[in-house]
Structures are given as structure tokens and as C-alpha cells.
Amino acid sequence: MAAGSSNDFDLIVLGAGTGGYTAAFRAAQLGMRVALVDEGKIGGTCLHIGCIPTKALLESAELLARLKKAKDFGILLEGQPGFDYSVIAARRDQVVKRMWTGLKGLVDKNKVTWVAGRGRLDGAGTVRVSLNGGDGKPGAGGEQTLRAKDVILATGSRVKSLPGIVPDGRRIITSDDVTTKADLPKSIAIVGAGAVGSEFASMYHDFGVAVTLLEYLPAVVPLEDRDVSAALERSFTRRGIKVVTKARFDAASVKVSDGGVSLVVGPEGGAAEELRVEQLLMATGRAANTEAIGLETTKVELERGYVKVDGWMRTAEPHVYAIGDLIGGLMLAHVAAHEGIVAAHEIAGEGPEAIDYDHQPRATYTHPQVASIGLTEQQCTERGIAIKKGVFNFAAIAKAVIVGETEGFAKVIADAETDEVLGVHLIGPAVTDLIAEAALGMTLETTAWEIGAATHPHPTLAEVVGEAAMAVAGRQINA
Numbered sequence: 116m117a118a119g120s121s122n123d124f125d126l127i128v129l130g131a132g133t134g135g136y137t138a139a140f141r142a143a144q145l146g147m148r149v150a151l152v153d154e155g156k157i158g159g160t161c162l163h164i165g166c167i168p169t170k171a172l173l174e175s176a177e178l179l180a181r182l183k184k185a186k187d188f189g190i191l192l193e194g195q196p197g198f199d200y201s202v203i204a205a206r207r208d209q210v211v212k213r214m215w216t217g218l219k220g221l222v223d224k225n226k227v228t229w230v231a232g233r234g235r236l237d238g239a240g241t242v243r244v245s246l247n248g249g250d251g252k253p254g255a256g257g258e259q260t261l262r263a264k265d266v267i268l269a270t271g272s273r274v275k276s277l278p279g280i281v282p283d284g285r286r287i288i289t290s291d292d293v294t295t296k297a298d299l300p301k302s303i304a305i306v307g308a309g310a311v312g313s314e315f316a317s318m319y320h321d322f323g324v325a326v327t328l329l330e331y332l333p334a335v336v337p338l339e340d341r342d343v344s345a346a347l348e349r350s351f352t353r354r355g356i357k358v359v360t361k362a363r364f365d366a367a368s369v370k371v372s373d374g375g376v377s378l379v380v381g382p383e384g385g386a387a388e389e390l391r392v393e394q395l396l397m398a399t400g401r402a403a404n405t406e407a408i409g410l411e412t413t414k415v416e417l418e419r420g421y422v423k424v425d426g427w428m429r430t431a432e433p434h435v436y437a438i439g440d441l442i443g444g445l446m447l448a449h450v451a452a453h454e455g456i457v458a459a460h461e462i463a464g465e466g467p468e469a470i471d472y473d474h475q476p477r478a479t480y481t482h483p484q485v486a487s488i489g490l491t492e493q494q495c496t497e498r499g500i501a502i503k504k505g506v507f508n509f510a511a512i513a514k515a516v517i518v519g520e521t522e523g524f525a526k527v528i529a530d531a532e533t534d535e536v537l538g539v540h541l542i543g544p545a546v547t548d549l550i551a552e553a554a555l556g557m558t559l560e561t562t563a564w565e566i567g568a569a570t571h572p573h574p575t576l577a578e579v580v581g582e583a584a585m586a587v588a589g590r591q592i593n594a
Contacts, residue, residue: 124150124263126462127242129234129408132159134439134451135269136218141459143225150261151227152234152244154253157218160271160440161448163211168294171207173314173480176321180482187519200322204297232256236409239432240264243409265434265462268415268422269455270408272401272440277306279366280397286371287395290315299324300393304378308335308358310479312398313347317481320356327390329362329380336479340491340540342506342526347542350483350522363387369395403441419443426469428458436462450475476554478547483523486550489538489557492528501531505563505586509543511594512582513574520544525583527563534562534587545576552580563587 124147128139131153139151156163175198182196222229232246233253241262248255274289276282282289288296290311303319305312308330316328328335328351334344335351335358351358364380364387376395381387403421414432416423421443428436436458439451453470460467479485495502508524509515523543529536539553556566567585571578578593585591 122259122261124148124261126265126267127152127261127263128267128269129242130269130271131157132269132271132439132451133161133448134455137452138267138269138438138455138459139227140221140225141456142462143227145459145463149227150230152230152232152242154231154233154247156215157222158215162214164291164294166448167214168207168211169314170480171210172203173318175203176318177482180321184519200299201297230259230261235407236412238412239435240266242266267458268408268435268437268441269439270404270441272403272446275400275402276397277366277399280369282397286376287397289397301325302392303394303396304329304390304392305396305398307398309398310336313479313481315396315398316351316356320354321482327357327359327392330360331362333360335360336485339485339487340526341493343485343540343542346523347481347485401440401446403443405441427461428454444472445475445477447477474557476550478550480547483543484546485542486546487540488550488553490528491538491540495528495537500537502528502537503531503587504528505583507579507582507586507591507594509579512576512579514576515544517574518544525579527583527587529563529587534564536561536563536566549577549580552577
């Protein structure tokens with residue numbers, strides 16, 4: 116649309132998390148006049164209380180774990196390495212601030228109009244914004260009405276607990292609290308062993324906290340390939356993390372006192388016992404922020420609490436798109452960014468390919484790390500796909516032996532007839548970086564033999580992917 120006033124835009128993006136700002140920047144690069152609206156800081160959950168601060172904490176935890184093995188590398192330290200968690204927390208906050216400062220600069224660089232306030236739809240092409248005051252106070256700056264031909268909803272999600280268990284930020288906490296606190300408990304129980312719960316279990320253990328990890332389903336990181344889930348559980352157990360899968364407890368058994376939290380818990384069909392810890396961390400998923408954003412003024416539809424979209428991020432309301440945690444699915448920052456790019460190009464009329472969620476990588480920063488893309492072996496079975504697979508252990512990779520991290524493996528799953536790669540599943544050192552090779556390969560519809568035929572430099576950890584790909588045909592070299 117032709118912008119007729121300072122409040123008229125080609126596109127309004129409601130929400131400035133990873134998906135929202137990515138969509139706004141790409142749309143501006145495509146020649147659109149864009150307004151980016153959020154009452155909080157640009158970067159959203161991922162930058163300020165999610166991915167980035169969590170990974171900063173995990174980096175310190177991993178470095179501490181490696182320093183404890185310094186003698187194995189001929190490095191002599193006086194006594195056992197210690198740590199100051201307040202300094203670790205301060206570094207975490209410095210990392211966030213640095214990334215936030217950079218993002219603010221990109222708003223100006225891309226000539227995006229930043230509108231600080233809480234926005235809500237008033238029909239398909241209108242967004243009413245309750246502006247922040249000059250001091251940042253929500254709603255203290257009056258109201259501004261923005262208009263545009265197209266709108267992208269990117270309002271994200273929030274942590275959620277279980278019915279009857281209310282986080283208080285002290286004894287019963289959420290991931291939001293972990294990424295803003297500057298102290299550690301002596302013991303903690305974590306409810307939920309998905310990516311978030313497993314990452315915090317790994318981190319807390321490395322910092323000397325007694326950890327109990329409780330998962331309702333039969334496996335930790337239950338969305339991953341069964342072999343990876345089993346390997347991570349074994350690793351956690353060897354390290355001293357108490358893992359209870361098929362965990363069952365009644366919310367009424369959760370008691371909070373000055374000394375901590377107690378609950379009665381046990382495996383399904385097994386004996387339950389009282390568990391006492393200083394803190395209880397609820398890592399039980401996230402709820403989409405669909406409330407109070409004006410969906411009722413449009414034809415936008417919800418499905419199981421999420422905004423319903425097609426492969427181009429289009430909702431049932433023409434010219435209204437939705438991306439990120441708001442639409443459910445994988446609920447990962449990099450996936451939200453990709454969805455934002457698809458939406459921006461669709462709005463620009465460039466005819467992008469619909470997003471393929473089977474080609475979106477997943478990364479979990481536990482120790483050992485977990486990364487994957489595509490179908491798991493169990494999903495192939497469910498879909499009736501005949502497969503062949505190759506598995507190769509890090510223990511046979513020279514660089515893994517050199518760095519002292521030989522735990523884990525790579526698993527490549529290919530179509531039995533075409534050899535096209537259907538999934539790659541990794542557990543071990545640096546696999547959250549190694550998965551990028553598989554992501555590129557699957558985007559190009561590669562075969563297992565093509566990955567294996569590509570030269571992988573030696574000695575590198577990346578060789579594990581090449582060997583696993585060759586193992587699909589039984590032609591691995593080093594085992």
C-alpha cells in the first residue's frame with residue numbers, strides 16, 4: 116500500500132522476538148515500509164530469558180567440567196577448579212546486553228520503524244498500540260493507531276506449569292527464573308525432560324547441584340530418536356543425575372516450606388517415595404500468547420491453543436500471517452526466523468517454497484550435546500517408510516579422542532530405495548554445530564552416499580557424519 120501518513124505501513128510485525136525481527140528486517144530488505152511493535156526489548160524470550168542466557172550458563176558449566184579433566188591433558192592446576200556463580204551470571208547478562216545492543220542497531224540499519232508498546236489487532240489491517248511511557252512504563256504513553264496492508268503476528272509464548280503447581284520464583288521456579296537469578300540451590304528436581312529440562316539438568320549437575328530429573332513419558336528428550344534418548348539417559352545416570360521416566364506424582368503432594376519443596380513421586384506402576392529438594396523447576400512446556408491481541412476482530416482460527424496457518428504462514432484472515440511459538444510446532448528460535456522469512460517473501464509476492472518442518476534442525480545443549488534433523492526411526496516406522504541406516508561412534512573418531520569427548524554417535528537414516536537422507540541424529544561433542552551439514556544436505560535432497568562421498572577434513576569431529584553416511588551402505592572406513 117502507498118504509505119499516506121507516518122502511521123501507514125506496508126507491513127506491521129506484532130512481536131519482536133527472533134521470528135518477528137527477522138521478518139521485519141527481511142521485509143524491509145525487500146522494499147517494504149515496516150513497523151515493528153513490542154512492549155518489551157527487541158530479541159524477545161530467546162535473547163533475554165531463553166536461548167542466549169541459557170547457553171551462556173551452559174558454556175560456563177561445560178568449561179568447568181573440562182577443567183576438572185585438565186590433568187588428563189597434562190595441564191596442572193592447584194587444587195580442584197572452583198567457580199563463582201555470581202560472576203557466571205554477570206557474564207550471562209553481559210552476553211545478552213551485547214547481543215541486544217547489536218539488534219537495536221539493526222533496526223536503524225534496516226530502516227524499520229520501532230514502536231514501543233503493546234499492540235492488538237482491530238480488524239485485519241489495523242493495530243492499536245498502547246504505548247510505553249518515556250520511562251518504559253507500559254501503557255503510560257497514550258495510544259497510537261497503525262495501519263498496513265499486511266500484518267505478521269509474532270507474539271511468542273510463555274512458560275507454563277502443571278495444574279495445581281504455581282511457581283513463586285523462589286522455591287518453585289521456571290526457566291525464566293533460572294536465566295535471571297544469580298544464585299544456585301544445593302538440590303533441585305526438574306519436572307520435564309525435554310530440551311529445556313535436560314539442558315538445565317546437565318548445567319546444574321556440572322555446578323555441583325544434586326539433580327533429579329522427572330519425565331512423564333518413557334524417555335528423556337522424548338521427541339528425539341529412541342537411540343539418542345536412551346544414550347542421553349545412560350549418560351546422565353553415569354554422571355550422577357537421578358532420572359525418573361514414566362514419573363508420576365500428584366500435584367497435591369507438592370509442599371513448599373521455608374526449607375524447600377517436597378513431593379511424593381515414583382515411576383508408573385512402581386513404588387513412590389518422598390523427594391525433598393531446595394527448588395522445583397517446572398520445565399513443562401510453553402503456552403502461546405494468543406490472548407489480548409485482537410484475534411476476535413479477525414477470521415484468524417485457533418487449533419489446540421495455537422494460531423492455525425498453512426505452509427506460507429497464512430492464517431484464515433487474508434493479509435494476516437502468524438509465525439513462531441504462536442503457531443506451535445517445533446517452537447524453536449531458528450524455526451521462527453525461517454517462518455518469518457517465508458512470510459516476508461510471500462507478502463512480497465516472490466512465491467517462496469512452503470516451509471518443510473522435516474528439514475528444520477533441532478539442537479539441545481546438554482553434555483553430551485544432542486542435535487537432529489528429519490525423521491526419527493520410529494517416525495519412519497509409523498509412516499510405513501522402508502529405511503536403511505548407518506551408525507558410527509565418536510570413539511572411533513581421532514579428533515574425539517584428542518579432545519577427550521568420545522561419548523556418543525551419529526546415525527543417518529535413508530530411504531531404502533532412493534538412498535535419500537530422511538534423518539540425521541547426533542549425540543556427542545559439538546553436534547549442535549555438526550548438524551548444519553545435514554541441514555544443507557537435506558535442503559538439497561542429498562543421498563547418504565553423497566554425504567559419505569564428500570571429503571571431510573581429518574582429524575575433525577565432522578568425520579563422524581561422513582562415516583555414518585557411508586555406514587548406511589556398510590562401507591564405513593574406520594570401523
